[in-house]
Amino acid sequence: MVRGATKRAVIYARLSVQGDETSTSISRQEDDLRALAAREGWGVIRVLVDDGISGREARANATEAVAMLADGRADVLAVWKFDRFTRQGLGALAGLMDALESRPGTLFVALQDGLRSDSAAWRLVAGMLAEVARMESDNISLRIKSDRAVRLRAGLWGGGRVPYGYRPVEALGGKRLVQDAEEVAVVREIVERLLGGESPYNVAGDLTDRCVPAPNSAARKALIAGKDPSDLEIGAWGHSVIVRMVTGAPLLGRQLERGETVCGADGEPILVSDPVLTIEESRRLHAMFPWRDNVGTRKHLRKGGRLLSGVVRCHICGARFHIRTHKLRDAVDYHHPMPAREGGKCPGQTGVRAVDLEEAVIERFLSEVGSRPHVVEQVVESTEVEAALIDLEAALAAASAALLAADGLDAESAALARISALKAERTRIRSTPTVPRREFAPTGKTVAEEFDSAATMEDRQRLLTAWLAAIEPRPVGSGRGPRGSIATGRIFLVVKTGLDDDGNVLTESVPLAPQDVAENSVRD
Known part of the structure; x- marks a missing residue:
């Protein structure tokens, strides 16, 4: 920065849950920080907002704010309160500290805490605030889990995304779910077509072509909220969306807690709504897609490896990601064996949530080759x-x-x-x-049909790796700074394109479509 020049400030604001509360609302944070910039004589060049995202999650705009300090696009990063910036504890300070130290004269300010990085006790106070924010987040998380457990045992909806086929309604002590006639009709059509032998890939394509709002689309969210869905995205149905929906607990009127069906003292499932599927239909669907059972949980991991085991690798050092479990959130990640954020030497991406990556890769795989005839290689003397x-x-x-x-x-x-x-x-x-001569004989099925009917995970992996050589997650930010969502298109697929004259496999690196991967899937 040129001496005497106006400092360029970036404002970062965050709210965990979207709402109209005035105490820490996004607009309140921005107004107060703009007033601070005016008093200090800074020029506000950008306002970055993460609305409805937990401070314990990796956030794309927080990453961008730190990156702007590090690469010289900004001189000041101003936040309303330190816990608005992060609740990840001391570990989240590493990237911010690196950015400030790499460019002397840059500044971090947490307005309500009276914290400035140019003060003598900056490191001590920042560390203390970071740990306090993390402990507060832990306490909030425990309260939320406790409240949810009470609701589940009372037969009330636990919250989260509204299951397809249902709408939430007020009830004593919380909310229950009631069937939505239009969506139930769609579910019944899907189930009948699947049980009739049709591929989820074909069903998904047909629903998308007919402009039926997808489960997580903006149009469906508007319908749930009682708003006009006109001109909103209807989203796209996918193979994984179909299979996950028809094999999930909600269509049986049930809820899950840490991967297990919520049951009463008598051991019987507690129903939160009227079932859309019969038990027999559910059993038949699970038999068609056995690989969906317990996907993404520690229970699934104990049964063996993952679909992408040995395929996910670092784009910098080439190290293969291993499987890491998270006991508290009952989830599984593909994790770098030696990331810089954990004392290792490689600055590559630390990890990615396994179930999100797997479902996105399956969607891309089936969209590319799912309709092709499936063939098997035969050795002929x-x-x-x-x-x-x-x-x-x-x-x-x-x-x-x-x-x-x-x-x-x-x-x-x-x-x-x-x-x-x-x-x-x-x-x-x-x-x-x-x-011996090698020949390829058609099986009479498409690749998608063979994938669905595969008896084991190894069979599905063989189908997938015939097309896919590797998956390379890449950091959103630079260096050891905090990372954001992999929905920014930072996942690359190394796909097989053919053979050269010597019989070596030719590959091409292509980005995984951003919309295929859930937000906030990058994990610390």
Whole structure:
């Protein structure tokens, strides 16, 4: 920054849950920080907002704010309160500290805490505030989990995304779910088509073509809120969306807690709504898609590896990501073995939530090759050698017959010479190594149908890796700073495109479509 020049300030604001509360609302935070900038003589060049995102999650705009300090696009990062910036504890300070130290004269300000990075006790106070914010977040999380557990045991809706086929209604002590006639009709159509043998891939494509609002689309969210969905995105149905929905607990009127069905003292499931599916239909659907059971949980991990085990790797050092479990949130990540954020040497992406990545990759895989005929490779022994031996045996039989019928010494000598030559040729052919021929035979199914009917995870992985060589998550921010959502298109697929003249596999790196991966899937 040029001495005497106006400092360029970036304002960062965050609210955990969208609402109209005035105490810490986004507009209140921005107004107060703009007033601070005016008093200090800073020029506000950008306002970055994360609305409705927890401070314990990686946030794309917080990442961008720190990156602007680090790369010289801004001189000041101003936040309303330190816990608005992060609730991730001391670990989240590393990127901010690095950015401030890399450019002397830059400044971080937490207005309500009276915290400035140019003060003598900056590091001490910042560390204390970071840990206090983390402890507050832990306490909030415990209260939320406790409240949710009480609601679940009372047969009330636990909250979160509204399951497809239902709408929330007020009830004593919370909310219950009631069936939505239009969505239930869609569910019944999907189930009947699947049980009739149709592929989820085809069903999803048809629903998208018919402009049926997808479960997590903006149009459906507006309908749930009682608003006009006109001109809003209807989203796209996908293979994973279909399978996850029909094998999930909500369509049976049930809820899950840490991957297990919520049951009463008698061991029977507690119903939060009227079921859309019968138990028999659910059993048949689970039998069709057994690989969906317990996906994304520690219970699933104990049964074996993951679909993308050995495929996810660092784009910088090439290290293969391993599986890491999270006991508290009952989830599984693909995790870098030596990330810089945890004392390692590689500045590459630390980790990514397994279930989000797997479902996004499946969608991309099936959209690319799902409609192609499925073929199996067969090794066929050479028929040319067999044919040659058959011809030789026939010739030997004819030569032997000629020997028996020979009249005179010359005829016998000629027949014997013929037999000797044929035997020598037979010996040569038998001793010649045969080269098996590889052929590809169609199975009568598409790749999508074969994927759905695969009996084991290994079978599905073989189908997937015939197309996919590797997956490379890449950091959103720079260096060791905080990272944001992988929905920004920072996941790249290394796909197989063919063979060169020497038989080596040719590959191409392509971005995974951003909308295919859930927000905030990058994990610390």
